[in-house]
Amino acid sequence: MSQSIVLATGNAGKVREFAQLLADYPLEILPQSQFNVSSVAEDGTTFIENAIIKARHAARISGLPAIADDSGIEVDALNGRPGIYSARYAGEQASAEQNWQKLLVEMQGQAQRSARFQCVLVYMRHADDPSPVIAQASWEGSITEQAQGEHGHGYDPVFQVAGDNRTAAELSADEKNALSHRGKAMTLLLDGLKQKGIL
Template sequence: MKVVLATGNQAKLIEFISLMGDGIEVLSLKDFSNLSDIIEDGDSFKENALIKARETVKYTGMVAVADDSGLEVDFLAGAPGIYSARFAGEPSDDKRNNDKLLSLLHGVPWEKRTARFTCALAVVTPEGEEYLTEGTCEGYILGEPQGSEGFGYDPLFYYPALDKSFAELGVEIKNSISHRARAFLAGRDVIKAVLEKRKC
């Protein structure tokens, strides 16, 4: 049984393969040539995940899985949201994004710095069936970066349950509790059921 994950990110691919387990071959966009860039112009994580999955199905003819994720800060009315990767403009730059976030939250008290990482996962079949799952991870935005691992907003995202920033957790622990892991785990049974049905 095969499925294609709509990503060229090797770390994300490895994480997904480990969650799916044996018996399912997972391909990525790097296994296909001449695939045009997918324009993610949806208004939500779910819409963008569906856009990526639909386009990948069209091109590959295979069951496609795609995710879209980002940071939502309550004090900023949910920003940066779907614009998380390019919050400070093009080209995407983690440090500039973090600096902008810190600037916007300067002087904001701790209790108002609540935030979450959100991930939407879409599963789309060549027959047009569509499924969505979502994972979230709640926390707070720190006043300064802490930790040297991870990427993106990880150094600023404090996870209360472990009393550390995401950048202090290490990859293995982070991947076990992250928004993406939760969305992938929620979608795992859906993906397996879809692939089993296609075998019949």
């Protein structure tokens, strides 16, 4: 019997990634759009706070356990920006391409290009869960000078993977899941769910 979990995102790319990452478990991942869950103000100051806000909101409206992801890219030369504002860096309704184009403009002429993706995953059994399972992981790399690659989503075309000459958008889905901040955070989250007897 598979357990239904609502995924607190409207991002189709993330829904696909989660379904792949959880394919081996008796879990049915349902997008929050199926329950008419509106987006919620992400007014936390950290990835953890924002992930909890989103998971609580989705669990309350759907009546199901919820997983939320808050992730973004931190660029050292920009003091960690865009950080929690990654998805709306170029404006509230900005596309992924507008966001990374703004980042490339800001990074012009910058020698220090190190950066990392951060991902926080939160699992809440219900909206009032006092002890959510929280997993956080990062993925090191650097910002390219121009976009490369057709895969992935978000900032993947401008994120060169550490120790590789390819961007995240040039990796296959399997390669990305093995290396990425989200793949690593999911492994940690699954460990936490097993420890709590949820899996």
